[in-house]
Each structure stands twice: as structure tokens, then as C-alpha cells.
Amino acid sequence: MPLLRYALRRIGQTLPVALLVTVLIFFLIKLIPGDPATAILGERASDAAVRALQQQWGLDRPLPVQYGVYMRNLLTGDLGQSLRYRTPVIDLLPRRATVTLFLVVYSMLLSLLVAVPLAMVAATHRDRWPDQLVRGLIVVPLASPVFWIGILVLILFALTLRWFPASGYGEGFLGHLWHLFLPALTLSSFFTAVLTRNLRSALIDVQTTAYVDFARAKGLDRRTVLLHHVLRAALLPIVTLIGVRLSYTIGGSVVVETVFALPGLGSWMIESIFARDYMVVQTLTLAFALGVMVINLLTDLIYPLFDPRVRMG
């Protein structure tokens, strides 16, 4: 069970990092001027009203004490209250997390669905017009801001063609699939381009290797060579790429969630920072940090499945 041991060791390594994240984020967010009571009550409320809220939320206590309370609650599974919504964070988290996860996975699948065929077309027609067309096309998402693509997609598919709704998350699995198509398409655009480029050059590299020449020499038809020998080998670096990009995609979801009015983690995080909703920001930062660690770990664990040369030591 070397794989299991490796996984356990990696998980053990992430714990101190996670602890460090809690310390950093707790004190960093307190360094930002402005506090939740002021943010919520605004300009007009009396000083007495602001002080009363600060007291009620324990914000008048010394910072180390507040940190102690936070850690004690965290260890007992209590993520604290969203001060803005006056609701336990744990009650709000599942729905929000589902939206973002659905969106991110959906966009990754769309990226693969589009990028793999495009790259194959480009690689097999190297420097001829299909290749030029694909390479030209993918410059567009690479060079365009995500929110702008989002608005364009909205105008085309939601407003002019009316194929998809302009906002919201929908009900049920099919409803989510339908409502999240445009956001996922928008979010996938950048990664689709990156993936197409990388996969195209990987395919071209593999095509020139000796074992592909050998496969052709054996008399295998082009299709078999491409699908069984070339693509499989070319997908290897892509796994790492997906792992790395997944973290970025979670970041990109912030913009997409705002444009499409999706109740996900990204938009929640931004709003909570502006509202100084401390517990939400702390929870989400920790969750994002853990998420990135888990993705990295999974990437490492998946690698040997594609490349028998890699073994866990």
C-alpha cells in the first residue's frame, strides 16, 4: 500500500499549512480598517448602536482571545455565524459550495469536450487551414476579459436567441445543467484555449516519436495510432495542467458568478470581504486553501494511472 502511505503523508503535511492559513487570515482581515458593525449599520446609526453590535459579536475583546474562541469553535466543528445574514455559516455553505463545484466541474468538462477535438484537428492538419483556424480562434478567449465574454454570451444566447436563462441556478440536476450552461461556457473559455494549445503541441511532439513511427510502420491505421498511442501519451502533461488550472478556475468563478448572479462561493467571498463578515471570509479562505491542497494531492495520485513509469515512493 505505498499509495495509501503516500497519501496519508501528504495529508499530514497539509495540516500545519492549514493551521498557518487560519492564523494569517484571522489577523490579516482584522488589519483591514472597518469592522462588520460599521459595515452593516452604515453612516447614520448612532455610536451606541455600533458599540452594542460589536459587544454582542465579541469584537470588543482582545484579538488573541477572539482567535482562541475561533479555534476552539473550529475544532468542535462550529464555523461561527455570518454576521451579515445572522445565520450559522454551516447552514449557508453547502448550497453555495454545490453551485461553485457544479460550475467548475461543468466548465472543465466543457473545456475537455471542446479542446480535445480541436487540438486533434489542429495537430493532424499541422500548418494547414484547419490548424490556422483553430489557432486563430483560441486567441480570442485568451485575449478577452471573462466578464466581457460573459456579457457577450448573455446577449447572444439569453437575449437574442433566448436559448438559456440569463441568471440563476435552477431547480434539479437538469435545471442546473440548463441554467449553468452559459456560466460554464464563459468560465471554460480561457481554459479551453490553454488546453487546446498545450494538447496540440503535445500531440505534435508525440507524433514524431519513434514508437509512433513504429506503430505506423506496423501498418496500423491512422485512427488507431492517433487515439490509442498518440492521444494517450499526449494527455499526460494535460493532467497536471488541469490540476493547476482547476485552482485558477475556482478564482475565475468569482467574476462569472457575479455576471450570472449565481449564489456560489466566489461571489459570497467578495461580498463578505466588503461586509467584513469575518467568519465567512475565514471559513472560505480555509476551504479554498484546503481545496487547492486536495486538488494538488489528487493530481499527484492520478498521475501514475496515466504513466506507469511514475511510482509512489
Add this chain to the structure above:
Amino acid sequence: MRIARLVLALVLTAGLMTLVGVVPEGSKASAQQAKTVIKFGVNRAAENLDPVTQDANPDIWAFTQIYQQLVRVNVKGDGFEPDLAEKWSNSADGRTWTFNLRKNAKFSNGDPVKASDAVWSLKRARDTKGPWKWALEAVEDIQAKDDYTVVISLKEPWAPFLADISLFSNSILPEKVFKGAKDEDFSNKPVGSGPFMLVDWKKGEELVMKANPHYYEKGIPKTAELRIRYIPDDNSRIIALQSGDVDGIDYPPFSRIEELRKDPKLEAQLNPSTQVSHLSLNTREAPLNNVKFRQALAYATDRAAIVKAVCFGHCTPATTFLPMTTPFFNKGSKGYAYDLNKAKQLLKESGITTPVTLKLLYRSNDAVHQPTAVTLKEMWGKLGVNLELEPLDRATATQRYRANQFQVYVTGWTNDIPDPSQLAAYALGFTESESYHSGYKSAEMDALLAKGMREINPEKRRQIYYEIQELALRDSPLIILYYSPYTIAISKKMKGFVQMATGPWLFKGVTIGE
């Protein structure tokens, strides 16, 4: 080529399958809902539905659907209508108010609204340390004479009392449901006697309300369900309206109003409001402690140009600190007309040598404050005032302003009650907020403000508030900029929508046609 064709076919098929497989289901659903549901898109999400502790417009405007008060403000925002109280009277000495409740009013749980509920709710509003505590400060005692009579005695005659009692924070909640309840229950599980009741709340996403079957007005609300959806991005909110995702939206930006008006399916509204924008000047320190200098700045401010740059011409240059729709607004007030020569003259008289540098603090993510700041920098530059712009995020800017750490601050006001006293006390009275944190303190002004609160005779009261408006212009602790309307855009299928001058929407008379 064979592979290329195969791949292309695969991609197209996958794309089409997504479309064909899923689209019809969703569109069927929305077509069926069209007549029984109002869908409204808003730019900010509700956070806390406790009327006593919350101070944010999205929540306040939701209160109007869920709760009732003893009396309510009329739509124009200049008078009162019966709400839970059918009639009311004031004693000869002006200190005792008697409210007779209607007997057919019920909470959404079916319980009748009784005087004891009113007493309990008003006492809670009076005793809770929240943003609205001032509204019942004149109250000495609140009692139920019988099941349907509420008697409120005051410490002294109080002119704005009806306005105060009509405030949403003085909503009547069922005592039986909330007695001893936790704060979270007030915030998350509202129960009132208004036309709608909350049935589902996905926070930061959507408020779902259904018609209150026990609402006392027969046949009201006209539509069974109301969904208030949070769509923060202005462009997306407009697209949601244009594509039929929602029936109406709030706050389309001024820059899009003309375009929306050209759309034959939509109606863009500019509704009368009590919004007034102004600058607060920190009068504690030089050079802004010099009244001539402040007047010079007021004259150097080209309000027409600001209205053009910030509101695309849809606002009105302000002539007094009171919003146009407020009772006792002085229509004859001239304000400060743009006059650079007069400004230069006053600057000379002030003895302040230019160039002089001032810092302008404002909220960075605000669509109107940013262009206001840039326009001002250009205008005041002509006077020799170098305006340094200091944009900060909302919470930080608010904290700096509250701590009086600013020189010039871009801010604004909306009335919560149809009476000038709330704004006058806040903007010009030192005790309430150090006069909008300007530090302005004037014995003359304080005397007038106190008189305005206690004078019962409306004509005499009008004169007092005219004087206050004049004095505010003379002393200029604030530089008033413009009055702005509320912007709304709705589908022409939506009939009966009303926005009150104090801001809240009324959905109870709304129908959605074919």
C-alpha cells in the same frame, strides 16, 4: 480528414443534445408561472428581516411587503393613511395619542392583530439598541386600553410623532410568536400582517413570498407569489429583464435609461424620491473652518454639470439640503447658483491663499460617487483648490467618516419618514451625528431644530424649517449637489407597480399580464 469530420460531428451533436434535451423543460415551466408570480431583480440582497435592527434598503423594502404599522405613509410621501389603526386622535395638550385598531386584521399565521401585540412590538422597538431607537424617543408609555385601542403618552408634544410611528421599525409583530425569541428568529423568520409572507429565503439569492391569506384587504395581493432575486451586476440585471427572466428591476444606471426607454416592451421609470446628494465638509480645521471659504466652494460647484456627468441629466440641481418631496421643502430657495467670479471674490475675502489642497474621501465602488469626485476636482481646480481624490472601500470609508477623519466626504441621504425633522437633526444638529460629522455647531441652529420638533401648528412649523434651510445655506457645513430620482425598469406586462417616495416598492396591486 475523416477524423476531423468525425470530431466536428461529435462536437455539434453534443452541443445540440444539450440544447434540445434541456431547453423545452425550463421554458415550459416559466410560461406556466407567468401569471401567478412576480419576479423582480434587485442590486443588493436582503440580509436581516428584523425591522428593529436592520438599516439597509433591500431589507426595508421587503418589510413593506411583510409588515404593517399603525399608520402608513402615503405614496407621495407627504401624508398618512390608516394601516392597522383605522383612526387616531391626539389629546388637546398634544401628549396623548389614541389609536383604534381595525378588527379584521390578522397575522399571516391567522391570529388577530390585537392592541397587546402593538404594545409589545413598540416597546421592543423603543428598548432595543438599534439604528431606529430615535423614532420613539419622545414616548413615555405605551398601553393597551382594550383589545383594539392603543394609547401612547409622550414626554412632551412631538410634531413628527405620526411620521415616527409610521416608520417600518415600528411594525407590529405577533407577541405570541416572538416573545422570548432569539435575535436570529426575528432576522430569519419574519411574521407580520402585511400583504405577503415569507415562505423561502435563499440568502444572497432569492426571497420567495406568498400572498398572506389572512391579509385584511379583500382580493389583495393580486398576484399569489413574489420572488425578489438578487442580480448584482447592472448589465446582467438589465439582460435578465430584457430576456424575460424577471418582470422588473431596480437601479438600472442613469446611463442606460434612454436606451431602455426605446425598448417597446419595457418601461423605464424615474420615480420621485427623497434622495439628495451632498458633500460633508469637516469644519473643525483650517481651511474648512472658514465659512467664506466654504461658501466659495459652494459657488464654484457647477451642479448642472454634475447632473449631466453623473446622472446623464436625470437629476435636479439641489437648492436646499431638504429633498424636494419633503414637507416644508422651500421651493423658493435659490441655493448656490454656479458663479466662479463670486467664488473668487469670497475666496479673497476669506484670506485663504491658493493653491490650497483638500482631500476628497468617497466610496470607491459607487457608480455615482466616482464621476462626482472627478467632476469636482476639475471645477474646484479653477478656484485654485487642488482636490486630492481618496477612494476607499465602503466599510473603510464609512469608518473614517464616522471617526471624523476626512476633509470632504461625498455622501447622501434618503428620508425614512415624511417629515423634515429626521434629516434636519441629523445634518445640522450636533448631538445626533456632529452635524453629518462636519463638526458644525450653532446655538442658533440648535434652537431652531428644537422648536421644529415641538411646534404643532403646521404653518408656524413651515416658517421654522424655512429658516433652518436658509441658515444651512449660509453656514454651509454641507455643499448640496443634486436630487436624484429612483430608477426602475419594468416589463409593460407588469401593471400596478408603485414605488413610494420614501423608496419601498408596493407589489400588492401588481398583476403580470400575457
